Amino acid sequence: MSTIQGEPFIINIGPQHPSTHGVFRIKATVDGERVIDAEMVMGYLHRSMEKLAEERTYTQNIPFTDRTDYLSSMSNNLGYVLAVEKLAGIDVPDRGQAIRVIMAEFQRLASHCMAVGAFTNDTGAWQTPIMWCFREREKVLDLFEMTSGARLTCNYMRIGGVAFDLPKGFEEAARKTLAGFPQLIDELDAMLSGNEIFLARTKGVGVLTPEMATNASLTGPMLRGSGIAWDIRKADPYCGYEQYDFQIPIGYNGDSYDRFSVRLEEMRQSVKIIQQALDRLPGGPHSTQVPLALRPPKGEAYARVEGPRGELGYYLVSDEGPSPFRFHIRPPSFINLSALKEMTVGGTVADAIVVLGSIDIVVGEIDR
Amino acid sequence: MKQPFLVSDKWYDIRDLSNLSNEILHQVDRALPGEAAYILSPLLGFVFVFLLFVLPTQLYLGVLGERKIIGRMQSRYGPNRTGKFGVLQPIADAAKLLTKEALTPRYADKTIMYLAPVLFVMPAVMVWAVIPFGPEMIIADIPNSLVYYLAVSSVPTLVIFMGGWSHNNKYSLFGAIRIVAMGVSYEVPLVMALLGVVVMTGSLSLNGIVFWQDAFDIWLVALQPLAFAIFFICVSAELNRTPVDIAEAESELGSGYLTEYSGMKWGLFYGMDIAYALAASALGATIFFGGWSFFGLQDWVPSWLFFIGKLYAFYFLFIWTRGTLPRLRIDQLMAFCWKYLFPLALFNLFIVATERVIWTDGLDGEKGFVYIFAAANILATIVLVVTWARFLGYRPENQTTKPRLVNEAGGYVPVTPASGEGR
Amino acid sequence: MTRELTGEELAAAAERLVPGSVARTEPHCCYIKPEHLRETMTALRDDPEMDLVYLANLCGVDYWDRFEVVYHLHSFVKNQIGTYKCETHDREKPVIPSVVPVWHGAWMQEDEAYDLLGIVFEGHPNLYRIFLWDGYPGWPLRKDFLSMPGGLQPGLNEFAGVSRRGEPPVRMTE
Numbered sequence: 014m015s016t017i018q019g020e021p022f023i024i025n026i027g028p029q030h031p032s033t034h035g036v037f038r039i040k041a042t043v044d045g046e047r048v049i050d051a052e053m054v055m056g057y058l059h060r061s062m063e064k065l066a067e068e069r070t071y072t073q074n075i076p077f078t079d080r081t082d083y084l085s086s087m088s089n090n091l092g093y094v095l096a097v098e099k100l101a102g103i104d105v106p107d108r109g110q111a112i113r114v115i116m117a118e119f120q121r122l123a124s125h126c127m128a129v130g131a132f133t134n135d136t137g138a139w140q141t142p143i144m145w146c147f148r149e150r151e152k153v154l155d156l157f158e159m160t161s162g163a164r165l166t167c168n169y170m171r172i173g174g175v176a177f178d179l180p181k182g183f184e185e186a187a188r189k190t191l192a193g194f195p196q197l198i199d200e201l202d203a204m205l206s207g208n209e210i211f212l213a214r215t216k217g218v219g220v221l222t223p224e225m226a227t228n229a230s231l232t233g234p235m236l237r238g239s240g241i242a243w244d245i246r247k248a249d250p251y252c253g254y255e256q257y258d259f260q261i262p263i264g265y266n267g268d269s270y271d272r273f274s275v276r277l278e279e280m281r282q283s284v285k286i287i288q289q290a291l292d293r294l295p296g297g298p299h300s301t302q303v304p305l306a307l308r309p310p311k312g313e314a315y316a317r318v319e320g321p322r323g324e325l326g327y328y329l330v331s332d333e334g335p336s337p338f339r340f341h342i343r344p345p346s347f348i349n350l351s352a353l354k355e356m357t358v359g360g361t362v363a364d365a366i367v368v369l370g371s372i373d374i375v376v377g378e379i380d381r
Numbered sequence: 382m383k384q385p386f387l388v389s390d391k392w393y394d395i396r397d398l399s400n401l402s403n404e405i406l407h408q409v410d411r412a413l414p415g416e417a418a419y420i421l422s423p424l425l426g427f428v429f430v431f432l433l434f435v436l437p438t439q440l441y442l443g444v445l446g447e448r449k450i451i452g453r454m455q456s457r458y459g460p461n462r463t464g465k466f467g468v469l470q471p472i473a474d475a476a477k478l479l480t481k482e483a484l485t486p487r488y489a490d491k492t493i494m495y496l497a498p499v500l501f502v503m504p505a506v507m508v509w510a511v512i513p514f515g516p517e518m519i520i521a522d523i524p525n526s527l528v529y530y531l532a533v534s535s536v537p538t539l540v541i542f543m544g545g546w547s548h549n550n551k552y553s554l555f556g557a558i559r560i561v562a563m564g565v566s567y568e569v570p571l572v573m574a575l576l577g578v579v580v581m582t583g584s585l586s587l588n589g590i591v592f593w594q595d596a597f598d599i600w601l602v603a604l605q606p607l608a609f610a611i612f613f614i615c616v617s618a619e620l621n622r623t624p625v626d627i628a629e630a631e632s633e634l635g636s637g638y639l640t641e642y643s644g645m646k647w648g649l650f651y652g653m654d655i656a657y658a659l660a661a662s663a664l665g666a667t668i669f670f671g672g673w674s675f676f677g678l679q680d681w682v683p684s685w686l687f688f689i690g691k692l693y694a695f696y697f698l699f700i701w702t703r704g705t706l707p708r709l710r711i712d713q714l715m716a717f718c719w720k721y722l723f724p725l726a727l728f729n730l731f732i733v734a735t736e737r738v739i740w741t742d743g744l745d746g747e748k749g750f751v752y753i754f755a756a757a758n759i760l761a762t763i764v765l766v767v768t769w770a771r772f773l774g775y776r777p778e779n780q781t782t783k784p785r786l787v788n789e790a791g792g793y794v795p796v797t798p799a800s801g802e803g804r
Numbered sequence: 805m806t807r808e809l810t811g812e813e814l815a816a817a818a819e820r821l822v823p824g825s826v827a828r829t830e831p832h833c834c835y836i837k838p839e840h841l842r843e844t845m846t847a848l849r850d851d852p853e854m855d856l857v858y859l860a861n862l863c864g865v866d867y868w869d870r871f872e873v874v875y876h877l878h879s880f881v882k883n884q885i886g887t888y889k890c891e892t893h894d895r896e897k898p899v900i901p902s903v904v905p906v907w908h909g910a911w912m913q914e915d916e917a918y919d920l921l922g923i924v925f926e927g928h929p930n931l932y933r934i935f936l937w938d939g940y941p942g943w944p945l946r947k948d949f950l951s952m953p954g955g956l957q958p959g960l961n962e963f964a965g966v967s968r969r970g971e972p973p974v975r976m977t978e
Contacts, residue, residue: 022551024551024552024555030635031631031632031635032632032633046555046711046712055934055935056934056935056936056937059935059936061920061944061945063920063945064920064944064945064949133707134632135632136632136707136708137623137624137626137630137631137632137633137707137708137709138623138705138706138707138708139451139623139703139704140451140455141451141454141455141704141705144455144456144457145455145456148456148457204705205707206781207781208706208707209779210624210706210707210708210709211707212779212780212781213709213710213713213779214707214708214709214710214713216779217779223793225908227793227857227858227880228857228907228908228909229907229908229909230858230859230860230907230908230909230910230913231909237784239793240793240794240795240796241792241793241794241880242787242789242790242791242792242793242794243790243791243792243880244790247788247789247790248790248806248880248883249805249806249883249885250805260786260787260788261786261787261788261790262784262785262786263784263785263786263787263794264782264784264785265782265785265796270782271782271784274782274783274784275784278783278784278786312832313832313874315860315861315876315885315887317860324860326860326861326876328861328863328874328876330865338865339863339865339866341861341863341865343860343861343863347912347916348909348912348913350912351908351909351911351912352908361710361711361712362555362633362634363627363630363633363708363710363711364710366632366633380935790880790883791880791881791883792880792881793880
């Protein structure tokens with residue numbers, strides 16, 4: 014019996030490809046439909062923010078953090094200002110902290126909408142779930158515009174608090190926006206969670222064992238999908254997260270489906286947190302006075318928040334100058350890519366796309 | 382043939398537009414010598430059928446309707462800028478595509494690449510020749526039109542392969558190879574399912590199948606639900622529509638075999654895709670939904686209106702699945718074809734053949750037994766599908782799971798039977 | 805709350821697991837000798853008492869006179885975080901042992917540190933310039949790499965430090 018002999022060839026998934034969510038490239042060596050090797054090529058969007066930040070003052074650096082992960086600018090702002098506050102020892106008033114929590118959770122909702130929608134798009138659901146997600150995400154972005162004046166790059170957090178107090182009518186608008194989310198999540202659940210095709214495409218695809226997830230420094234829904242109960246909001250509460258009642262969703266097998274369902278459940282929990290925060294929004298000032306030319310004492314600080322994509326850390330070193338001596342971002346979607354090769358090799362090209370969608374990368378954050 | 386209630390073959394009887402064309406031909410035959418009418422008749426048929434039905438419907442209701450309905454499913458408006466409710470959108474699209482630069486890759490096989498869109502159009506037009514719009518409204522009433530339809534409609538597979546191959550592009554090649562694998566595989570259960578219909582009705586002619594349904598006052602979708610399901614899935618695969626559009630697979634392969642096509646070459650593929658979908662809807666409506674007949678009502682109302690209505694109802698099914706379902710992977714798709722559809726089609730054929738033998742030999746073809754068969758077949762379909770899905774295709778790992786919820790952060794939470802209640 | 809381990813605790817743990825591995829201790833961190841780095845890290849990861857299984861962050865810092873690589877290690881179960889460091893004083897060819905055999909997650913972060921700071925991680929399976937292209941002049945995050953305004957211009961072929969017009973480089977001052 015003779016078999017057909019073929020030879021592997023290289024197929025470039027990206028840099029211009031609908032499913033790489035930006036200019037990111039996987040150099041996949043395929044044997045027929047099966048991926049036998051995958052190499053990541055990145056840096057198309059590299060802007061050297063870490064170097065640029067060393068030339069600007071601490072306050073001037075906040076807009077940079079918007080532009081790393083442009084789908085969750087509020088969380089990035091928050092991580093950075095927390096690091097500066099830790100470095101300089103600045104306290105934030107209660108109202109400022111509650112506003113931060115509200116904004117960060119709204120950002121998580123918006124970001125997860127994008128993540129879930131894009132992921133379902135990658136599995137081939139022809140634009141329908143992503144449009145539903147965008148319907149609700151738009152409302153959150155409207156809220157951000159109402160609050161900070163910008164929809165995507167908000168630049169809202171400040172060292173010592175937030176830039177402005179909440180505008181008039183924010184609370185009603187926020188509650189109205191929030192009311193749409195349980196319906197959206199139920200719709201997505203009904204449409205996808207039990208869908209036989211969706212299950213076949215995502216179950217058992219891109220499996221990460223908990224050991225592997227830990228060893229590869231994965232964070233966020235990737236880590237939780239593998240069954241590790243880890244959430245910075247619970248483990249190391251910042252901005253008063255310990256006051257709110259919420260739970261950590263964790264998956265079973267660490268496959269793409271678990272990451273999807275964890276994200277959906279996290280959206281439910283975020284809705285819960287925002288409702289609690291709106292219910293007990295304290296009065297008082299929204300920010301403390303911080304000197305414009307802030308010169309934190311000599312030292313270093315590593316502060317992290319639980320961003321939508323996982324542990325978002327900022328490592329700052331100060332030499333008592335007006336600008337940080339070293340400004341390092343720990344980008345979750347960059348480090349989440351560590352295990353991409355392990356997850357894709359052995360699957361088909363279609364699986365590689367699903368795995369990439371389940372990681373939920375943002376190329377602005379990978380390349381910085 | 383059952384005679385209509387009011388027999389009339391005057392040209393103004395619009396219940397059957399063939400009266401009008403016959404009248405014209407008659408006048409031509411009288412006025413002009415020789416074979417003028419003979420030459421004119423196919424042209425007239427083409428004008429009547431293609432220009433009156435296919436082109437406007439394809440352009441307006443196909444393109445626009447699909448975009449509008451999908452838009453509504455995705456909670457957005459769909460096209461609404463060009464004209465009232467966006468009714469001019471297909472024209473605007475076509476104008477845009479015509480003015481666009483048609484790029485050709487340097488190392489493409491230009492002959493095949495330019496030929497493919499042209500060849501793609503031809504079968505899309507040809508299949509309409511045998512679709513009965515009314516009892517007499519049919520361009521070519523050949524006795525084995527079903528075979529003709531199946532033969533012509535399998536040509537696009539080859540054309541798509543040509544298009545994908547010629548670009549010297551790996552994505553296109555992926556799409557091309559996928560369509561060959563899929564097209565050939567899905568042809569088998571499709572023909573098997575339609576064979577059941579042929580055995581039951583005893584006719585290979587589409588018009589004959591419609592007459593049979595009219596005579597027995599039952600649609601074949603009730604008599605052969607399993608064949609209908611298989612037909613619908615296989616036709617979706619043949620047409621490259623979601624959830625089985627793996628040859629195009631926008632999120633995986635860019636656009637598969639269409640990756641390098643631009644301008645009107647792409648537009649031809651896009652438009653003819655919809656024409657094929659409409660043709661397949663016409664076939665489905667004819668075979669399974671009674672075509673132009675509507676339980677005797679076609680004697681009063683123009684029968685082609687019923688046909689058009691059924692065609693769009695069927696087309697809506699395509700749009701609906703497209704707007705709802707994710708896409709399958711190639712290996713799952715092939716497994717689905719050979720492990721599920723093919724055996725079920727064989728079972729269906731077996732059941733139908735048995736019924737046919739009992740019916741003609743034992744029961745003298747009495748009309749009332751058709752309804753008993755329909756009930757039996759619906760039951761058999763449910764039993765077969767459920768059995769196949771539950772017991773033969775059951776995968777415990779492919780069940781819906783809800784994530785576990787924990788209150789405290791910590792390390793790995795092992796999956797225990799107690800915590801695994803969601804699965 | 806996550807407990808931040810002090811320098812003494814970190815040093816004690818490292819000394820207990822690999823005697824003689826600690827170079828020096830600071831209030832919030834502990835410096836490991838490069839020759840003992842991988843051994844110490846493996847021991848810290850596997851030690852049930854420290855349980856620092858998770859490499860939260862890895863980055864390099866240029867302090868003009870030395871390069872430091874900072875490791876933020878985390879324990880899920882004990883909920884504690886520790887900062888270990890490793891330094892090298894060689895500016896010409898800074899070499900630090902790679903911890904990729906210990907943590908797979910260090911792979912790309914070390915690539916990044918190599919790309920932007922020029923720290924060579926010995927034993928790294930695939931050390932390459934992950935963001936910038938091969939042959940990029942200089943290491944951008946080093947302190948002696950010119951600042952952007954008035955410094956390196958796009959398309960400059962010369963090495964960093966010499967502007968295209970031959971003028972002395974301008975450093976933006978505070």
